[in-house]
Amino acid sequence: MQPRQPALRHSFTGVIDGAAGAPAALPSAVDFRQVRYTYPEAATPALDQIDVQLPEGELIVVVGPSGAGKSTLLRLVNGLAPHFSGGHLQGSLRVLGLDPVVATPRLMSREVGFVFQDPENQFVMDRVEDEIAFALENAGMARQEMRIRVEETLDLLDLAPLRGRRLDMLSGGERQRVAIAAALALRPRILVLDEPTSQLDPKSAEDVLAALVRLNTDLGLTVLLAEHRLERVLPYADRVLYLPQEGAPRLDTPRALLGDEPAATTIPVALSPPLVRLAKTLGWEPLPLTVKEGLAWSRQLRVPTARGAQPPVAADTQPILSTHNLHAGYGDCPVLHGTDFAVRGGEIVVLLGRNGSGKTTLLKSLVGLIRPQRGEVRLQGVSIKGKDVADICRQVGYLPQDPNQLLFADTVAEEMAITLRNHGYDPRGYDLPIAPQTLLERLGLAHKAHAYPRDMSVGERQRAALAAILVTRPQALLLDEPTRGLDYAAKARLRSLLEEWRGEGMGIVIVTHDVELAAEVADRVVLMSQGEIIADGDPYTILGSSPLFASQVARLFPGTGWLTVEDALDYFRGQTHAPYATDDYPDEGA
Amino acid sequence: MSIPRDFARGIAPGPNRSYAPPPIHAAAWGTWLAAVVVVLAVTRNPLYLLFTLTWIGWATLLVNRIAQNAAPGADTLGLPPVQFSPLTFGLVVVTLSALFNGLNVHVGTHVLFRLPRGWPLIGGPITAEALLYGALNGLALTGLFAAFVLLNRVVPVRNLVRLAPRAFYPVAVVVTIAVTFVPATVRQFASIREAQAIRGHRVRGMRSWLPLMLPLLIGGMERALQLAEAMMARGFAAGDEQPQSTLWVRAALILGMVALLAGMLLHLVWRMPVWGPVLLLVGALLIGGAVWRMGQGQTYTVYRPTAWRVQDSVICGGALLTALAFLVELPGLARTSALYYPYPALTWPQLDLGMGLSTWGLLPPVFVLLWSLAKQDGPANGADVSDVSEQ
Numbered sequence: 002m003q004p005r006q007p008a009l010r011h012s013f014t015g016v017i018d019g020a021a022g023a024p025a026a027l028p029s030a031v032d033f034r035q036v037r038y039t040y041p042e043a044a045t046p047a048l049d050q051i052d053v054q055l056p057e058g059e060l061i062v063v064v065g066p067s068g069a070g071k072s073t074l075l076r077l078v079n080g081l082a083p084h085f086s087g088g089h090l091q092g093s094l095r096v097l098g099l100d101p102v103v104a105t106p107r108l109m110s111r112e113v114g115f116v117f118q119d120p121e122n123q124f125v126m127d128r129v130e131d132e133i134a135f136a137l138e139n140a141g142m143a144r145q146e147m148r149i150r151v152e153e154t155l156d157l158l159d160l161a162p163l164r165g166r167r168l169d170m171l172s173g174g175e176r177q178r179v180a181i182a183a184a185l186a187l188r189p190r191i192l193v194l195d196e197p198t199s200q201l202d203p204k205s206a207e208d209v210l211a212a213l214v215r216l217n218t219d220l221g222l223t224v225l226l227a228e229h230r231l232e233r234v235l236p237y238a239d240r241v242l243y244l245p246q247e248g249a250p251r252l253d254t255p256r257a258l259l260g261d262e263p264a265a266t267t268i269p270v271a272l273s274p275p276l277v278r279l280a281k282t283l284g285w286e287p288l289p290l291t292v293k294e295g296l297a298w299s300r301q302l303r304v305p306t307a308r309g310a311q312p313p314v315a316a317d318t319q320p321i322l323s324t325h326n327l328h329a330g331y332g333d334c335p336v337l338h339g340t341d342f343a344v345r346g347g348e349i350v351v352l353l354g355r356n357g358s359g360k361t362t363l364l365k366s367l368v369g370l371i372r373p374q375r376g377e378v379r380l381q382g383v384s385i386k387g388k389d390v391a392d393i394c395r396q397v398g399y400l401p402q403d404p405n406q407l408l409f410a411d412t413v414a415e416e417m418a419i420t421l422r423n424h425g426y427d428p429r430g431y432d433l434p435i436a437p438q439t440l441l442e443r444l445g446l447a448h449k450a451h452a453y454p455r456d457m458s459v460g461e462r463q464r465a466a467l468a469a470i471l472v473t474r475p476q477a478l479l480l481d482e483p484t485r486g487l488d489y490a491a492k493a494r495l496r497s498l499l500e501e502w503r504g505e506g507m508g509i510v511i512v513t514h515d516v517e518l519a520a521e522v523a524d525r526v527v528l529m530s531q532g533e534i535i536a537d538g539d540p541y542t543i544l545g546s547s548p549l550f551a552s553q554v555a556r557l558f559p560g561t562g563w564l565t566v567e568d569a570l571d572y573f574r575g576q577t578h579a580p581y582a583t584d585d586y587p588d589e590g591a
Numbered sequence: 592m593s594i595p596r597d598f599a600r601g602i603a604p605g606p607n608r609s610y611a612p613p614p615i616h617a618a619a620w621g622t623w624l625a626a627v628v629v630v631l632a633v634t635r636n637p638l639y640l641l642f643t644l645t646w647i648g649w650a651t652l653l654v655n656r657i658a659q660n661a662a663p664g665a666d667t668l669g670l671p672p673v674q675f676s677p678l679t680f681g682l683v684v685v686t687l688s689a690l691f692n693g694l695n696v697h698v699g700t701h702v703l704f705r706l707p708r709g710w711p712l713i714g715g716p717i718t719a720e721a722l723l724y725g726a727l728n729g730l731a732l733t734g735l736f737a738a739f740v741l742l743n744r745v746v747p748v749r750n751l752v753r754l755a756p757r758a759f760y761p762v763a764v765v766v767t768i769a770v771t772f773v774p775a776t777v778r779q780f781a782s783i784r785e786a787q788a789i790r791g792h793r794v795r796g797m798r799s800w801l802p803l804m805l806p807l808l809i810g811g812m813e814r815a816l817q818l819a820e821a822m823m824a825r826g827f828a829a830g831d832e833q834p835q836s837t838l839w840v841r842a843a844l845i846l847g848m849v850a851l852l853a854g855m856l857l858h859l860v861w862r863m864p865v866w867g868p869v870l871l872l873v874g875a876l877l878i879g880g881a882v883w884r885m886g887q888g889q890t891y892t893v894y895r896p897t898a899w900r901v902q903d904s905v906i907c908g909g910a911l912l913t914a915l916a917f918l919v920e921l922p923g924l925a926r927t928s929a930l931y932y933p934y935p936a937l938t939w940p941q942l943d944l945g946m947g948l949s950t951w952g953l954l955p956p957v958f959v960l961l962w963s964l965a966k967q968d969g970p971a972n973g974a975d976v977s978d979v980s981e982q
Contacts, residue, residue: 113824424791
């Protein structure tokens with residue numbers, strides 16, 4: 002049976018010869034000319050006035066706020082839009098001289114490799130080697146050629162030792178490298194990646210980015226990469242394509258785009274990494290993009306040598322949630338080994354640690370989803386033994402990694418009503434812990450009360466899930482990787498919500514790999530390793546001294562105890578004399 | 592993209608990257624399984640059943656040994672974990688089957704005890720014959736289960752679907768995906784159940800399943816769409832470039848099916864000894880030819896086809912002999928000894944040497960596995976899981 006093709010309208014225009022603009026030094030890999038793309042049944046175009054030429058052989062990072070059309074732009078490059086999604090494309094688009102609409106994604110797959118956000122959802126086979134060979138088998142490649150291609154690809158991504166492994170037994174970073182290898186097997190000249198590190202911890206993300214840089218520098222592969230966490234990718238980018246929410250996109254070098262030019266064409270301060278924000282405020286020129294470049298400036302500054310440790314928040318008050326000699330795990334596999342942990346009202350505790358260190362297991366144990374093998378969990382000083390998860394969750398809100406698993410109703414308001422009914426409340430009654438409308442207003446979702454939750458943006462969906470669990474007004478809130486997939490604006494909004502709730506006396510526990518979030522909100526940081534708590538203290542001591550979990554500012558000013566841009570600026574604003582230790586400013590080329 | 596020669600030079604196989612071809616071809620395993628099914632379907636002779644179960648158990652033990660030797664790291668073996676061991680299955684099924692048959696069938700001369708006549712269904716004499724026959728049925732079921740578990744462990748789904756005719760390649764890929772989708776769906780369901788529990792959800796009636804099933808359904812569809820998009824991006828046959836099957840091929844398919852149907856009717860209903868089989872043959876040939884012709888349009892290659900070797904022929908030969916011995920009367924073999932029936936009075940099962948030996952036709956895989964194990968124990972061979980898991 003023929004697959005049903007999506008409704009497709011394509012206003013074809015030929016390549017505009019002699020179009021405005023001098024030819025680039027490098028030939029264009031992707032050439033957008035006045036491209037406008039509208040999804041089916043959408044009132045406004047997802048992309049408009051796209052008129053950029055992406056040079057071949059460069060590593061280009063696509064940045065912009067959520068909803069600016071980054072994923073759509075990437076999907077145009079190999080023809081998935083409009084072939085898969087339908088819609089209306091206007092203008093001219095050439096990828097290595099081909100028109101992806103005419104060529105179809107099937108043929109474009111030989112020129113453009115595509116890697117999606119979540120590797121798990123793109124695997125067809127169950128083993129590493131077979132997954133890489135899949136595209137080659139489809140292309141009908143001769144067996145000998147196929148063997149060579151698979152071996153080369155395994156070596157390129159350093160996957161040879163994993164070749165026979167089952168995909169579901171690989172770590173997140175390894176899986177994403179397999180996805181990249183699978184996309185590279187057909188030897189495309191362009192590799193397109195849609196937020197490939199958003200699901201990964203810092204170490205795995207580093208591995209994936211290192212592999213991409215190697216492919217770009219060693220093989221001259223054109224890499225087109227969408228990413229929210231700019232601090233991760235900017236050091237490697239040759240150019241940045243900035244897609245603003247409104248207006249024309251701009252392609253330039255990272256320094257030029259982050260520079261102090263009119264806001265319409267530069268990346269807003271809010272979207273910049275902490276290092277860039279600090280550098281711009283302190284007037285460092287040329288703008289440092291890596292901590293190494295930043296250190297050339299920061300070392301010239303007079304800074305305090307140490308900062309006193311912060312007293313723990315209300316250490317004498319009774320914890321809302323605590324564990325005592327907790328041993329827990331999955332089946333016969335123990336994960337937590339005698340963990341003692343507590344969170345009190347009015348504090349934010351951040352749990353950090355490698356993948357598999359037991360952070361999520363601890364969170365699940367706190368709400369009774371995993372029962373202790375030994376030891377106990379106490380809620381308000383009373384053991385939760387024998388209590389139902391539903392009863393515990395009336396007092397403890399828990400947001401899992403994927404908020405989609407919570408959402409199934411037709412509207413956000415209905416999601417809240419369902420939780421209330423589950424707990425025996427009448428959603429229209431007057432004795433509710435908090436008025437649903439008030440909660441939605443505080444979450445910034447009042448206008449979305451009747452929207453379908455799964456149609457909303459990632460940040461909005463997360464807040465809708467928060468609405469569904471906070472409507473019982475729990476005393477404690479547990480969040481598992483809450484910044485995953487969020488852009489800077491959504492992250493800032495979440496941060497301010499957390500601070501608000503902390504002010505109201507809620508005890509909050511956050512599991513995250515996002516050290517910048519930890520630096521900004523944590524009252525206490527707990528480091529876990531192999532199911533044990535190896536450090537528990539104030540963030541200035543722990544994040545300031547950890548090489549793996551230090552924030553960018555902590556790396557710039559080691560020993561000061563500063564973690565955030567605000568920490569550093571607070572100090573410099575209070576200085577009446579010149580902050581630089583010597584009269585010599587760092588070299589221009591630093 | 593040009594790839595430097597350094598990478599090409601790096602393909603010399605090292606100790607932990609060598610590829611060992613699977614010792615047994617998937618088709619040979621399939622034939623062996625078919626023979627096991629035939630034996631277990633035909634016989635209730637406890638001796639033949641025990642022979643067959645012993646061969647299956649021996650093969651299973653060897654597969655486990657090879658897997659353990661290959662990578663002493665339990666879950667990293669590459670073999671899917673067994674959810675329910677055949678031994679546990681056997682204990683449960685044999686007991687239940689004996690009890691069920693014993694309580695429901697009140698025939699036989701060796702009465703163990705009597706239940707009051709007034710008890711519906713189970714009232715009456717409980718006989719040793721009925722208990723034994725139930726247990727034998729349970730043994731046969733256990734053998735089937737163990738054989739399928741073994742095949743599931745040693746033959747990945749992709750190797751099985753590669754046995755499908757070329758014309759059905761897209762269907763075979765879809766089957767592979769469907770199989771890999773199952774564990775993902777199970778994991779997703781567990782996460783959704785947890786996620787709903789933390790919203791205070793409790794499973795009470797039918798309606799309370801809605802919060803579990805809806806996200807599962809929506810999530811499943813979202814994953815399916817993402818996978819479809821990913822496959823399209825990787826050049827999976829979208830269908831638009833496949834040559835359409837010609838009128839002749841379609842006509843041959845339809846005629847073949849009509850001939851098959853007519854042949855079956857003539858052979859089974861009207862008992863026509865010549866025209867029935869002839870029409871069946873013509874139908875099979877027409878369908879086979881049409882499928883072969885349709886397969887010509889598929890352009891795909893197999894990355895690592897498994898070579899057919901002598902041991903595969905031996906396995907198939909042995910399996911065919913065993914199946915034949917239990918299906919048709921062969922000279923010198925007392926096939927009737929397979930049809931053991933304990934009613935109306937318990938008798939010792941008859942052991943025909945020829946029939947007993949014919950079950951040895953299921954043994955060649957055991958010899959091949961023993962040989963693989965011996966090779967694996969040798970100093971030259973490192974820990975390569977593919978020996979078993981890649982079959």
